[in-house]
Amino acid sequence: MRWHIIRTLIHKECLRHLSNRGGLALSLLLIGMALILAAFGRSDGATSSLGLFRGVHHCYVDYWEDGPWIEYLKNNVPENLRTSVHFRHMTAAIVGKPSATINYPTGSCAIQLRPAEKPSGPLEVLFWYPGEDRIAIGNFENWFWKTTRAHHCAELNRILAASGTRQPFPASPTGDSWQWQESHGRFVADVQSLKSTLPPETADKLCVPELSVECRPLHANSSGARTTISAALVLFALFFVCVYLLPSLACEERENGVLLAQALSPATSFEIIAARLIFYPTIAVAFAAILGVLVRPQVLTQPFFWLTLIVLAFASLGIGMTIACIARTQRSASMTALCYMLVVSLGVLHCQQNQISAIPQLMVEFHGPRMLNAAMTNSVTVADYLELLYTAGLAIAWNAVATVCFRRFGWQ
Amino acid sequence: MLPPPAICIQGLTVEYGKFIAVDQLDLEIRRGELFGLLGPNGAGKSTTLKVLIGQRRPTNGSVKILGHDVVREWSLIKPKFGYVPDKENHFDEFTGRRNLQIFAGLYDVPRTRIHECLKMVELDEAADLQVKRYSLGMRKKLLLARAILHRPEILYLDEPTANLDVYSASIVHRILRNMLADGSTIILTTHNMKEVQEICHRVAILCKGCLIALDTPLALRQQHHHRTADLICGDGSKLQLNLDRETDRNRLVELLHAGSVASMHTREFDFHDAFLKLTGQAFD
Numbered sequence: 001m002r003w004h005i006i007r008t009l010i011h012k013e014c015l016r017h018l019s020n021r022g023g024l025a026l027s028l029l030l031i032g033m034a035l036i037l038a039a040f041g042r043s044d045g046a047t048s049s050l051g052l053f054r055g056v057h058h059c060y061v062d063y064w065e066d067g068p069w070i071e072y073l074k075n076n077v078p079e080n081l082r083t084s085v086h087f088r089h090m091t092a093a094i095v096g097k098p099s100a101t102i103n104y105p106t107g108s109c110a111i112q113l114r115p116a117e118k119p120s121g122p123l124e125v126l127f128w129y130p131g132e133d134r135i136a137i138g139n140f141e142n143w144f145w146k147t148t149r150a151h152h153c154a155e156l157n158r159i160l161a162a163s164g165t166r167q168p169f170p171a172s173p174t175g176d177s178w179q180w181q182e183s184h185g186r187f188v189a190d191v192q193s194l195k196s197t198l199p200p201e202t203a204d205k206l207c208v209p210e211l212s213v214e215c216r217p218l219h220a221n222s223s224g225a226r227t228t229i230s231a232a233l234v235l236f237a238l239f240f241v242c243v244y245l246l247p248s249l250a251c252e253e254r255e256n257g258v259l260l261a262q263a264l265s266p267a268t269s270f271e272i273i274a275a276r277l278i279f280y281p282t283i284a285v286a287f288a289a290i291l292g293v294l295v296r297p298q299v300l301t302q303p304f305f306w307l308t309l310i311v312l313a314f315a316s317l318g319i320g321m322t323i324a325c326i327a328r329t330q331r332s333a334s335m336t337a338l339c340y341m342l343v344v345s346l347g348v349l350h351c352q353q354n355q356i357s358a359i360p361q362l363m364v365e366f367h368g369p370r371m372l373n374a375a376m377t378n379s380v381t382v383a384d385y386l387e388l389l390y391t392a393g394l395a396i397a398w399n400a401v402a403t404v405c406f407r408r409f410g411w412q
Numbered sequence: 413m414l415p416p417p418a419i420c421i422q423g424l425t426v427e428y429g430k431f432i433a434v435d436q437l438d439l440e441i442r443r444g445e446l447f448g449l450l451g452p453n454g455a456g457k458s459t460t461l462k463v464l465i466g467q468r469r470p471t472n473g474s475v476k477i478l479g480h481d482v483v484r485e486w487s488l489i490k491p492k493f494g495y496v497p498d499k500e501n502h503f504d505e506f507t508g509r510r511n512l513q514i515f516a517g518l519y520d521v522p523r524t525r526i527h528e529c530l531k532m533v534e535l536d537e538a539a540d541l542q543v544k545r546y547s548l549g550m551r552k553k554l555l556l557a558r559a560i561l562h563r564p565e566i567l568y569l570d571e572p573t574a575n576l577d578v579y580s581a582s583i584v585h586r587i588l589r590n591m592l593a594d595g596s597t598i599i600l601t602t603h604n605m606k607e608v609q610e611i612c613h614r615v616a617i618l619c620k621g622c623l624i625a626l627d628t629p630l631a632l633r634q635q636h637h638h639r640t641a642d643l644i645c646g647d648g649s650k651l652q653l654n655l656d657r658e659t660d661r662n663r664l665v666e667l668l669h670a671g672s673v674a675s676m677h678t679r680e681f682d683f684h685d686a687f688l689k690l691t692g693q694a695f696d
Contacts, residue, residue, distance in 0.1 A: 008517030012503075019505040257501030261558070264465060265518040266491045 009275030230295035242316030318398025325405035423473035451618035494559030
């Protein structure tokens, strides 16, 4: 291999891509999408995933009277809800507007803390949720009740401490299941008090077990829609560069005879291919990494992320080279690439819906998102490394197919 | 002792399935020669050229270029030849200069040579225009500039002056003559008989894959000459006199003496006619 030839061919590829306005536009579009994804929804998890698709992504806490409770709520919004919860003092907003209606934007919910209608009546707490999606507000509801209870516990303890009472009031609730635990405890207590009024032979038969409730996130499903979309963007970038652009431009060169001109120069077939083998995976990995880093900057330091990109780029290269060998014209190359994408994505979807597990295992596009998800959510396990190894095997297989096709058809 | 030939073709046969495109072709092209390869469509010119540029393996026979076998020692031959195809093949989105820069990089040619070549084909002023804005003639000249970039020892040209105006064609001829003066060997295929007469040292005429004539254009003229005089007399009548016949010669003298010849045109030799006579086919 002669460096001046490789350098010239790589330089030529760079120039060709820089003059390809369509390709540049699509690349900028992808970067724009990544930036949008990065700008909106800094926090991941349930709220952002709901926000991007359905349910709520903003919760308005509208209150009519200030006080320590409101202050406590304001100061105790958890990190994952901080960008979603908005406090609004409503009196100022509706003064002089007796028939004022509060309108909430689409995709938002509200918790209204209205004053008591009668002087001795209870405060009104109203939960407003969109459509029939009662569950969508669950996250905010849980936070509200937990924080409200914590505030009142703190207030009671402060008063008790001030009056010299050493016995503190029950501790503030912790965990996401405190409501169910309390509810069940109350039920057990009610059953116990009922038992004390019944004859022993009947009472002995009444038995409700004590329960310990705990909520834990499922590791594999902990990623939100933001991660899913960013993984899809990264995967699409690899596909776009290696499976779409590579065969499309190679076939264009072949079609207009420039490939022949290069082949007749001192550049050998090996050097012409080597330049492409260097250029396309490098550009694909760089482009995919830019998209990934824009959405989740922390992946920059994740070795698994980089390994995944390299393996996926190598696999995409094999697919792209195979298409470049089979397709005769630029048009057929781009059509084949698009058809491939459609067939594979529908295939994966169909197999998943019909519980067919063997076929998707053979598709790089099945493993890619899983590995990228693991890398982006920083939840890489040994299983992910094994999957990476398996995907590397698939990449080798694809490149072997490309080699066979090249030997059989050349570049037509 | 004669120097070894630049190209030595012995018993070259190329088959496409059952179709024989080139049949037992023997040809020697000398160094420093401008050699014309002629023939009607399907004669085997393009196939022969394909073998010479390594795009087609011979079915039988051997081809040696500058002493190297075209199959076994292809890598030694590659840097030594230039090729001007009949169909232009440029990176249309790049400028003319950028196109040459890419190939200069592949041939490891200094940048100064790019400007030299552009100037030679008189494209230096249009060098920074995108090739897609070039006229057909400009594209053709850019092909020539690309082919001579690395000062090849052998230059293959497939219809180099097709679509060129008279002036551009003269530029191409001038460049070819300069290359010959520098010791290059040039092989061209053309359908332009005037061009063949003007610039070719020797000509091979192929028909149906076989070599049917091989000589200098002058020798072919002499072998296939055809001395005829076409006269238009004062009364408007037309006469055709064969100058090889005594009676016709005497008649011509009589008419000239009588002053009744309004116009006379001689056609001792016509390469086109000779070609048609040799190939027995319509010339395309």
